[in-house]
Amino acid sequence: MTSRRFWCRDGATGWALSAPATLAVLCFLIVPIGAVIAGTFMDPRGAFAPYISYFNSGFRTTVLFRTLQISAFTTIISLIFGFMTAYVVSRAPAKLKSLLIVAAVFPLLTGVVVRAFAWLIILGRNGILNQTLLALGIVNEPLEMLYTQGAVIVGMVYLFVPLMVLSLVGVLENIPKDVLQASSSLGASPMATFRQVLLPLAVPGLIVGAVLVFTGSFTAYATPQLLGGERQTVLATLLQQRAMVSFDWVGASTIATIMTAITISIVLAMSHIARRINPMAT
Amino acid sequence: MTQPLDINAVSAHYGTTKVLEHLSLSVRAGELVSLLGASGCGKTTTLRLIAGFLSPTSGSIELGGRDLTRLPTHRRDIGLVFQNYALFPHLSVLDNVAFGLKQRGVAPGERRKRSMAMLERVGLATLADRAPGALSGGQKQRVALARALVIEPPLLMFDEPLSNLDAKLRVDMRVEIRQLQRVNGTTSVYVTHDQEEAFSISDRVAIMNAGRLMQFDRPEVLYRRPANTFVARFVGFENIIPFKVVARGGDAVTAEATGMRLQLSQNDFGAIPDAFLLATRPDGLMVSAEPAAEGLPAQLGLRTYLGRAYQYQCETAAGHLVANGSLTTPLEAGTQVKLVPVPEQCTILAADGGR
Amino acid sequence: MSDRPHPILIAVAALVYLFLMVPLVIVVGAALSDTTYLTFPPQGLSLRWFENIFAISAFRRTIVTSLQIAFLGTMIALLIGIPAAYALNRFRVELPKWLGTLFVLPILVPEIVFGFALLKSLTVGAGVPIFAALLIGHTLIVLPYVVRVISASLASFDFAIEEAAISLGSAPVKTFFTIVLPNVRAGVIAAFILAFITSLNDVSVSLFLTGPGISTLPIQILAHVEQFFDPTVASVSVLLMFLTVAVMAIVERTLGLTFLAK
Numbered sequence: 001m002t003s004r005r006f007w008c009r010d011g012a013t014g015w016a017l018s019a020p021a022t023l024a025v026l027c028f029l030i031v032p033i034g035a036v037i038a039g040t041f042m043d044p045r046g047a048f049a050p051y052i053s054y055f056n057s058g059f060r061t062t063v064l065f066r067t068l069q070i071s072a073f074t075t076i077i078s079l080i081f082g083f084m085t086a087y088v089v090s091r092a093p094a095k096l097k098s099l100l101i102v103a104a105v106f107p108l109l110t111g112v113v114v115r116a117f118a119w120l121i122i123l124g125r126n127g128i129l130n131q132t133l134l135a136l137g138i139v140n141e142p143l144e145m146l147y148t149q150g151a152v153i154v155g156m157v158y159l160f161v162p163l164m165v166l167s168l169v170g171v172l173e174n175i176p177k178d179v180l181q182a183s184s185s186l187g188a189s190p191m192a193t194f195r196q197v198l199l200p201l202a203v204p205g206l207i208v209g210a211v212l213v214f215t216g217s218f219t220a221y222a223t224p225q226l227l228g229g230e231r232q233t234v235l236a237t238l239l240q241q242r243a244m245v246s247f248d249w250v251g252a253s254t255i256a257t258i259m260t261a262i263t264i265s266i267v268l269a270m271s272h273i274a275r276r277i278n279p280m281a282t
Numbered sequence: 283m284t285q286p287l288d289i290n291a292v293s294a295h296y297g298t299t300k301v302l303e304h305l306s307l308s309v310r311a312g313e314l315v316s317l318l319g320a321s322g323c324g325k326t327t328t329l330r331l332i333a334g335f336l337s338p339t340s341g342s343i344e345l346g347g348r349d350l351t352r353l354p355t356h357r358r359d360i361g362l363v364f365q366n367y368a369l370f371p372h373l374s375v376l377d378n379v380a381f382g383l384k385q386r387g388v389a390p391g392e393r394r395k396r397s398m399a400m401l402e403r404v405g406l407a408t409l410a411d412r413a414p415g416a417l418s419g420g421q422k423q424r425v426a427l428a429r430a431l432v433i434e435p436p437l438l439m440f441d442e443p444l445s446n447l448d449a450k451l452r453v454d455m456r457v458e459i460r461q462l463q464r465v466n467g468t469t470s471v472y473v474t475h476d477q478e479e480a481f482s483i484s485d486r487v488a489i490m491n492a493g494r495l496m497q498f499d500r501p502e503v504l505y506r507r508p509a510n511t512f513v514a515r516f517v518g519f520e521n522i523i524p525f526k527v528v529a530r531g532g533d534a535v536t537a538e539a540t541g542m543r544l545q546l547s548q549n550d551f552g553a554i555p556d557a558f559l560l561a562t563r564p565d566g567l568m569v570s571a572e573p574a575a576e577g578l579p580a581q582l583g584l585r586t587y588l589g590r591a592y593q594y595q596c597e598t599a600a601g602h603l604v605a606n607g608s609l610t611t612p613l614e615a616g617t618q619v620k621l622v623p624v625p626e627q628c629t630i631l632a633a634d635g636g637r
Numbered sequence: 638m639s640d641r642p643h644p645i646l647i648a649v650a651a652l653v654y655l656f657l658m659v660p661l662v663i664v665v666g667a668a669l670s671d672t673t674y675l676t677f678p679p680q681g682l683s684l685r686w687f688e689n690i691f692a693i694s695a696f697r698r699t700i701v702t703s704l705q706i707a708f709l710g711t712m713i714a715l716l717i718g719i720p721a722a723y724a725l726n727r728f729r730v731e732l733p734k735w736l737g738t739l740f741v742l743p744i745l746v747p748e749i750v751f752g753f754a755l756l757k758s759l760t761v762g763a764g765v766p767i768f769a770a771l772l773i774g775h776t777l778i779v780l781p782y783v784v785r786v787i788s789a790s791l792a793s794f795d796f797a798i799e800e801a802a803i804s805l806g807s808a809p810v811k812t813f814f815t816i817v818l819p820n821v822r823a824g825v826i827a828a829f830i831l832a833f834i835t836s837l838n839d840v841s842v843s844l845f846l847t848g849p850g851i852s853t854l855p856i857q858i859l860a861h862v863e864q865f866f867d868p869t870v871a872s873v874s875v876l877l878m879f880l881t882v883a884v885m886a887i888v889e890r891t892l893g894l895t896f897l898a899k
Contacts, residue, residue, distance in 0.1 A: 011731025014724040018736060021721035021780060025739055028773050032754035033746060035762075081653050088642050088650035100654070102885070107657050109881045111838030113855045114874040117862060118660035121667055121871070128663060162657060181335055182368035184355040186382035186433060190643070193356075196381075200372040219747035222840045222855070226862060236749045240844060243753055253757070256750040263747050 033260065040253045050254040060238070064258070067218060067234040070149060074156040074217040075210050081157075082164030082209065083202070089165065090172040101169065104162040112159060116226040119155045120146070123227070152228040159223055160213040167212065171205025172198075207274040215263045235259050284311045284467045285346030285436040287332070292341030294327055294493075301327045302493045304341070311346075314463055314470040316480035319490035325473045328490075329441055332471065334358050345437055356385070361430030361468070365442040367422040369414035375425050376401065376410040382433035400432040401425075403462070420451045424458075431462060438463065438470040444479065456483050477517065481505065489513050511559065511635035519561035521603045523578070523623075524633065527556045540599035541579045546625060557633040566627025569594055569607035570620045577620030580605070582613055596621060661878065668871035686872040696873065698850075699857040702768075706853065707836035710775035711783075714832055715825070718783030723817070725784070726791040740784040743777045748841035751778070756845035767848045774842040779832035786831060790824025791817075830884055837877070 043049045054060050089100045107115060122128050123145040130142040145151055175198065183193040221236040228234065233241075235255055242252035287309040294302040302324045309315045317325035330336045332343055334355035342351045350358050361382075369378050379397040388396070401407045404424040414422060423443060430438060443459070444452045460483050463470050474480050480487050481501035488498040489512075496516075497509045508514040511522060525537040525544065533548040537558070548554055569592075570577055580603065583595035591606040594613070598621065605621045607613060642650075671681030690696045718740075725737055743751065755774050759765040765773075794817065802812045818825070843853040852860075854873070862870050 011728050014728030014732045017720040017724035018732070020717040021740060021784070022736065024717060024773075024777060024780070025742060028755065028759075028777055029743055029746065029751060032758035033750060035758055036750070036754045081649065084646050085650040085653040088646050091642050103654060103657065106881065106885065107661065109834050109838075109885065110661065110878055111855055111874075112840055113838070113858045114664065114877055115660070117858070117870055117874055118664045120862065121663055122660060124866075158656070158660065161653060165653070176366065176368065178364045178366055178368035179370060181333070181355070182362065182364060182429075183370070183381070185333055185358075185360055185362040186429065187356050187359065187385035188381070189356050189385075190354075192385060197370055197372075215747075219749055219841070221749050221844065222859065225859065236747075236841070239749055239753060243756065243845065249757065252753060256747075256753050259747045260750050264745065267745060 033256075036253045037257045037260065040250065040257050043250060050250050051258075054251070054254050054258070060255075063233050063235060063238050066149070066232065067236075070152055070156065070224070070232075070234060071214050071218040073153050074160060075214045077153070077157050078160045078164045078213045079206060079210055082161055082168055083206065085161075086165045086168030086172055087198075089169050101166065104165045107158075108162045108166070112220070112222045113226075115158060116155050116223045119151065119158065120226055123151050123154070146227060147229040147231045149228070149232055152224050152232050152234075155223040155227040156217045156220060159220065160216055163216070164209050164213055167209045168202070168205060171202055171209070174205075175201050204274040204277060207270050211267055211270045215266060218263060219259055284469055286311045287437055287469055287471065288344040289328070289332070290342045290344065292328075292331060292338045292343065294324075294331060294336060295339045300493055302331070302338070305493075305495055307488055307495065307498060309469055309471060310485075311469055312467040313485045314460070314472060314483060316472040316474055316484040316487045317490060318474060318477060318480040318487050319496075320475060322492075323490040324493040325475075325490050326441065327493075329439055329471060329473045332437075332439060333360055333362055359433075359435055359437075361433055361435035361438040363423075363426050363430050363438070363440045363443045365445055367414075367419075367426045367446075369422055369425055369429075371413070371415055373414075374410065375406065375412050375414060375417070378414060378425055379429045379432050382429065386433065397428075397432055400428040403431075404428045404458075419447050420455065423447065423455060427459065427462065431466065431468075434466070434468075436469065438468045440470065440472040440474075442474055443472075445474075445476070452479070459483065489516060491516075507629050508561070508631070511561070511631055514561045514629070514631060518563050519629065520564055521562045521567050521605070522631070523560045523562075523600045523603070525558055525560050525630075527554060527558075539578060542577055542620075544576075544623060544625075546630075550625065551630050554630060555632060559631040559633060559635065560623060560628055561631055562623055562628045564593055564604040565591065565606050566624045567603060567605040568622045568624060569596075569605045569613065570622050571611065571613060571617065572620065575620040575622055577622035578603075580619055580621045582615055582617045582619055584615065585612065664871050664874050665878070667868050668875040670868050670871075672868075686868040687876070689867075689869045690873055690876065693861075693869065695852070695857055695861075696854070696869075699852050699854045702771075702851060703837055703854040706768075706771055706775050707833050710772055710836050711779055711829055711832040713772070713776045714779045714783045715829065718780050718828070719787055719825070722784045722787035722791055723813070725788055726794070727796060737788075741781045744781045748778060748839075749844070752842035752845040755842070760846065760848075767846055767851045771843060771846040771851070771853070774846055775836045775839065778839060778842055779835050782831045782835060783828045786828040787821060787824045790821040794820050827888070830888060834881065834884060837880075 040050045041047050046052075089097060089104075092100060120127075124130070125142050125144070125146065127145075129145065130139075133139045134142065179201070180193055180197060183197045184190070188196060219236055220234075221240065224232055224234045225237050225240075228237070235258070239252050239255040239259070242248045242255060289305055289307040292302060292305045293300070305324070305328060307315070307328075317328055319325050327336065331338050332350070334350065334353060338351065342349055344350065345358070345360075370381065373381065376394070376397055379400055380393045383393040383396060398407060398410065401410055404427055406421060406424050406428070409417065409421065414425060417425065426443070440459070444455050447455060456479055472480070472483060481504070484501060486498060486500055487504055489496045489504065491512055497504060497513045499509075504513065505517055508517055508519060514522065523539055525539045527535055528538045528543075529536040535546045535548060535554045537544050537546060537554075537560075539560075544560070546554060569580075569582070578598050578600060580596040580598040583597060586593050588606070591609060592612055594605050594607055596603045596605050596619075603621060613619065666678055668686055669682050669684070670686070671683040721740060724732060725740075752774060755770055759770040759773065760767060798820070799812055799816055802816045803809060807815065838855060839853070840855045840859070843856050847853065847856050854877075858870055858873055
């Protein structure tokens, strides 16, 4: 290949350079997942048989409903606390701000297993929380906190609040400062500026953050496995059981397809909405 | 409605940097005053202190006798026009203008009526329902102006409002701003680094440098009689030549510089001290090839064509000077000439530069 | 000044940070405990649970596997991801838009679905050895980070500089290594670190790609927790946190920590 040929801007070089990565995604991601999805529609019992049997099972629909519920709670709680925290972080003086950002990055870089495990120690029957409550005489016998929906939600919020804080700090820092100053120069109190200017401008970012957390908690495995156990089976843990314990490939594939479909449609729908209502885009 | 603004010995220090040092400035009611200077001179800091985005280290700011210094921005009642317009991207043009009225508890119907009237005045009534993102720069600036004016503030401030517009629009807009300001008679503070803009729009101009006020006066005075070498150079007096008085007779003064004598009248310049600096623009220092002319001996350097005259870079015993010469006789580099000051085009400064 | 947040907001933020930090402190405390069950505060300090990690062969083996997979997967992802990121930026006009989206797919698709799909098609379907399947899975889940981080650095790179070098007689391939790569060095380092940590912590993909003799550390921790409730896992966790701190210290030294927030 002569150097002149190498540089003609016909895109061939571009295709060549991106070919290995493209092929890798194609062969090892799209094809395998496509095969999983296609497989569920080629069932000998009929094209939609796996889905009919899925939704006929009271247990499995409960699991789907529970997963959606846990994700929704996690998202709402992370959104509220994440936004308030991000607001404070974005207003902090430079030095403190970078410290706070690091403090949010650190748990994010600590593995999900470690972070779920921490709550196992706290919420267990002989855990720290129970010991404390007993010692203070607030309860007479240890509370059953582990393997409840609350435990899973706490663990998930713990997982996703840092992500929410970091992405919202970015969103808030992108709001031009002079727009907020214009608001107060026109007589808006800090609260009015927050409600009438800052919040509406942050909405697209809030949606993106919410999607991130919702899809993340919708597909999380380790946290519901450790903190929810069998009593709080969610789609991810059900998928793992179907595949690795029951060797029910069709059932597992059906769950996988449902998870993929829900995740991708939420991502697409919300990013579309976020783009539509983004006032800064024009 | 219209009120005077008083800045009393305000200093602003951030860490060890002194952004502003004992600035005192009084803007009369209804007057438009520009703060003029290069970036970092403290003009924007001054504006932000008045707006309440910054707190002064010492000193006070009063508007119509009301002390603003400890008041948060939203209670100061100031109309502010930003460099980047700072329109609310999520609100329509009309809602942008109505924002300040809403904060003041004006009823929706009244809000709409007054905002529309203001949009009418800036010629944008037809765009009331547009999103600000869809407007041109000039239109955005008009919306910003309408938004600041509609609240009828006792003080209006402009932060380099025209610097993002192209040259033609800039001239149109400054006329428009001046007219609106005149009609309302609103006391105004206008920050800019553009000398022509400041001089054309203002009643008085405050020239600032390194956090200090250098001179505060009408544009005509600043242009003709700068008070010190900084202002002199700033307004284009490129040539500054030291002179000594050698003889006095009534109002007539004879002064001498290296290689030349000059007759000046105290009628024109006021009391002339024994040692002073004569400052001229290039068009106040004429090149003469006449060997007998009374002027500063100089050797010509590079010649450039200005259209109305030739301009020469000159080397003299008083240093490097810039002088103009007639179009009829272009002179070559290296020619020995005399540089003759035109007294009407000159001003004199104290020998220490006026500091 | 007037723009300080409301005290209630500050209090909430403080509580959120407390909520983020306390569990990690508790894990460290538990790891140092002298007792055979998990307690906090620790009753007597000891390092015996750290020794225990290395006494259990399953931990020893999985630590090695995890490090191998994380390192190899990251390197392969860099090898195929850097040219892709370069192409996406350099040939922005010539290449279709969906190509950029393609490289983000591995984080768009639920990881657990991806792991299951790999199990079905690679290990079971094509008989690919578990280690290879694990490596492929990890390479793909870190690929989006590599492409995205390096694209971000390249986005601020002025390709006129590259053209200037070529116009001065430098060969294109050589120019890439002498001009382009040094300018996105920070991006490459950040991509490596992000990818390595992501791989090291992965659960959902590895879950399906383990078998007799081969497993990763997080999967081993999960298995251990479900059987024993002793502080060994806390010690492993502390070890992992320690690794994270070390990595962050390197980032801080080379790039400044706020880089990670971007």
